[in-house]
Amino acid sequence: MCGIVGYVGNQEAVPILIGGLAKLEYRGYDSAGVAVLQGQKIEVRRSVGKLVNLQKSLEDNALKGTVGIGHTRWATHGKPSEQNAHPHRSKGCVLVHNGIIENYQPLKQQLEKEGYKFQSETDTEVVAHLIDKYLQKGQGLADAVRAATKDVRGSYALAVISEKEPGTMIAARSGCPLVIGRTKDASFVASDVMAMLAHTRDVTYLEEGDVAVVTQHEATLTDVDGHAVVRKPAKITWDASAAEKSGYPHFMLKEIHEQPQTILDTMRGRYSYETGEADLPDIGLTPKEFAAVDRMWIVACGTSWHAGLVGKYLLEEMVRTPVQVDIGSEFRYRDPLVGKNDLFVTISQSGETADTLAAAREAKGKGAKVVSIVNVVGSTLARESDGVLYTHCGPEIGVASTKAFTAQLTALYLLALHLARVRKVMAAADGKAWLDRLVRLPSLVEQILGREAEIVVIAKRYYKKRNFLFLGRGINFPIALEGALKLKEISYIHAEGYAAGEMKHGPIALIDKDMPVVVLAPKDRLYEKTVSNLMEVKARRAPVIALVAEGELELGKTADAVFTIPETHPLLSPILFTIPLQLLAYHIAVLCGADVDQPRNLAKSVTVE
Numbered sequence: 001m002c003g004i005v006g007y008v009g010n011q012e013a014v015p016i017l018i019g020g021l022a023k024l025e026y027r028g029y030d031s032a033g034v035a036v037l038q039g040q041k042i043e044v045r046r047s048v049g050k051l052v053n054l055q056k057s058l059e060d061n062a063l064k065g066t067v068g069i070g071h072t073r074w075a076t077h078g079k080p081s082e083q084n085a086h087p088h089r090s091k092g093c094v095l096v097h098n099g100i101i102e103n104y105q106p107l108k109q110q111l112e113k114e115g116y117k118f119q120s121e122t123d124t125e126v127v128a129h130l131i132d133k134y135l136q137k138g139q140g141l142a143d144a145v146r147a148a149t150k151d152v153r154g155s156y157a158l159a160v161i162s163e164k165e166p167g168t169m170i171a172a173r174s175g176c177p178l179v180i181g182r183t184k185d186a187s188f189v190a191s192d193v194m195a196m197l198a199h200t201r202d203v204t205y206l207e208e209g210d211v212a213v214v215t216q217h218e219a220t221l222t223d224v225d226g227h228a229v230v231r232k233p234a235k236i237t238w239d240a241s242a243a244e245k246s247g248y249p250h251f252m253l254k255e256i257h258e259q260p261q262t263i264l265d266t267m268r269g270r271y272s273y274e275t276g277e278a279d280l281p282d283i284g285l286t287p288k289e290f291a292a293v294d295r296m297w298i299v300a301c302g303t304s305w306h307a308g309l310v311g312k313y314l315l316e317e318m319v320r321t322p323v324q325v326d327i328g329s330e331f332r333y334r335d336p337l338v339g340k341n342d343l344f345v346t347i348s349q350s351g352e353t354a355d356t357l358a359a360a361r362e363a364k365g366k367g368a369k370v371v372s373i374v375n376v377v378g379s380t381l382a383r384e385s386d387g388v389l390y391t392h393c394g395p396e397i398g399v400a401s402t403k404a405f406t407a408q409l410t411a412l413y414l415l416a417l418h419l420a421r422v423r424k425v426m427a428a429a430d431g432k433a434w435l436d437r438l439v440r441l442p443s444l445v446e447q448i449l450g451r452e453a454e455i456v457v458i459a460k461r462y463y464k465k466r467n468f469l470f471l472g473r474g475i476n477f478p479i480a481l482e483g484a485l486k487l488k489e490i491s492y493i494h495a496e497g498y499a500a501g502e503m504k505h506g507p508i509a510l511i512d513k514d515m516p517v518v519v520l521a522p523k524d525r526l527y528e529k530t531v532s533n534l535m536e537v538k539a540r541r542a543p544v545i546a547l548v549a550e551g552e553l554e555l556g557k558t559a560d561a562v563f564t565i566p567e568t569h570p571l572l573s574p575i576l577f578t579i580p581l582q583l584l585a586y587h588i589a590v591l592c593g594a595d596v597d598q599p600r601n602l603a604k605s606v607t608v609e
Helices: 013-027 051-060 104-113 124-136 141-151 251-257 259-267 287-291 303-319 354-365 380-384 403-422 428-438 441-449 452-462 474-491 500-505 527-539 554-558 570-591
Strands: 003-008 031-038 041-048 067-073 088-090 093-101 154-162 165-174 179-182 187-190 202-205 211-214 219-222 295-300 323-327 342-348 369-374 387-390 467-472 494-499 517-521 544-549 561-565
Touching: 003 013, 003 093, 003 154, 003 165, 013 031, 013 051, 013 067, 013 187, 031 051, 031 093, 041 051, 067 093, 067 154, 067 165, 088 124, 093 124, 104 124, 124 141, 124 154, 141 154, 141 165, 141 211, 165 187, 187 211, 251 259, 251 570, 259 403, 259 441, 287 403, 295 303, 295 354, 303 323, 303 342, 303 403, 303 474, 303 570, 342 354, 354 369, 354 380, 369 380, 369 403, 387 403, 403 428, 403 570, 441 570, 452 561, 452 570, 467 474, 467 500, 467 527, 474 494, 474 517, 474 570, 494 500, 500 527, 517 527, 517 570, 527 544, 527 554, 544 570, 561 570
Parallel strands: 295 323, 295 342, 342 369, 369 387, 467 494, 467 517, 517 544, 544 561
Antiparallel strands: 003 067, 003 187, 031 041, 031 067, 088 093, 093 154, 154 165, 165 211, 179 187, 179 202, 211 219
C-alpha cells in the first residue's frame, strides 16, 4: 500500500524524491520521509501526515546529495507517527519498504537477543536490522539484502542504501510492485511508473524474487540466490499530464468527467461491425478453448468486485454459462472447486491487488485458464495471466475508483460479446445490434455529466443526513452496492446497498424520515417490483431519491428527488446509473468538507492483505 521511490544520479536527490512521492501519495499519506547520502553519512527526515509536512521540514533543514530514497506510508504495523515513519535505519544501512513481514515478531525477538535496539513499532525495522546483521558479517550490500529476504516471510518491495557502498542502491520485490527507470545519467526506483515519468519513460518491471543492483549508470538484476536474470524493458506511452488535475478541483471529479473518453478508449479497435464480434487480441485463449469452458469464475476486491457482480448477470444472460463471483480475500482461504475447463476472470485496476493475485495463482495451479481485466500495462496480474483485457484508462489518482469501474464494465461487455459469438449462442445480427448500443454509451454518459447541476441540488438537500440506503434489482443491484461504497468511502457517511427485494427481510426496520433511500429504477422486467419497493419506503416516511428511465412519470410523482437516465438496453444500464451516483457521492463529500481524493484510512492499491 505504501509508495517508495529511489534515485541515483548526478542531480540533487531531494526535489526528485519529493516529486516522485507526490505522484505516489495516493498509495498512503499517514506519514512520509526521505533519506539522502550527504557526504559520507545518510541523513533521514520524516514527518507525520501528508507530504506537505515533510516538505516544510526539508525547507527548514535541507538535505544535499545525489543518492536517496523516499517513502509515503499507509500504516499497517504501528500507528502513524514520526517514530514509525520510513525510512528506517540500522547503523549505516537505511531502507524503505512496502509490504508486510508476517514473521516479524520471532525475527524481532531473535534480533533483540543479539543486541539490536528497536526504535519503532513497525515490521519494517526488522528488515533493516537483518541487512545490517549480514553486513557486519562482511557481506556486500546486495548479498546482505538477498540473505535478509530469505529470512523473512510475507511481501516486500525494498529500496536500500548503505554508507558502506555510497553509489549503490539495492531494490528487491516479492509480492509488491517495483519498477526501475533509466536515463543516460541516472537510475530511478519506484512503486509506480508515475513517480518517474517526469524523467524517463524507459522502465523495467521487477518480477517475483528479483533483486536489482542500481547505480547511476546501470541496473543489473539477479534472483534471490544471485543468479543473473534478464527482464524485458518497456516504454511508457501514456501522457504524464493525465496525472494532473487539468483545472478540476479534485482528481475524482476530473476522472468522473473523463469517463466518456475512457469508455471509448476501452472499446476502441476491439470490435467489428462486419462480423458483430469483439476483437480481443490479447485474450490468450483460442476459440476452441473458449468453446470448451464449462464454468466461469470472477474474482476481485472492492469496486472491482462490484464490476464482477455485474459481469455475472451479463455473462449468464448473454453466454448462458454459469458464473460464480468471489471476493479475492475469501477465495484464497478455502479450497475452491476450480477445474481445468473453467475460465477464471480476475479484475483489478492496479493489477497488483494481493488477494486477487493470490486467487489467480490458485486458479492456475488447479488448471484453469486465467484472463484478467487490468488497467496498468505490465502489472504483475497482467504478466501472470494467460490473457489480458486492458481498460486503457490512464492513471486513476483519486482513491475512490470511478473511471476504472466503468471501464471494467465496458471490458466485461466486450468479453461477453466475444464469448457469446465464439460459443455460437449469439447470431451475427444480434452482435451488430449489441455493438450499436454499446458504442452509444460514451455520448449517453456525456449527456448525464452535462446535467451535473441537478445532482448538486440533490446533494445540498441531503448532505447533512448520516445514513443512506441504496436499493437496486437485477443487474443494477451491484450498482446500488457501488453507490453506497462511494458515499461512505469519501464522505464518511454510513451507507448500505441492498437488493430491493431483500429490504423487507431486515433493513426496512431502519427506515425513517431521517434516512434518504436512493432507488435505482430502470425500465426493465423488474420495474413494477421496484416501484412496489419504493412505495414501501415512502410508507415509512423516508425521503426517496429516484434514478429513473427517461419518460417515467409515476415515480416522479412519488419520489422526493428524481434524476432521469437516458434510455438504453437494460444490460447496459449499469454504466449510466453509476454516473449520477458517483457525482452524488462527490458533491456530498465536498459539502461535508471531506478530503475527496485522499479519504482517511484508505489507499489506492491494496498490495498487502
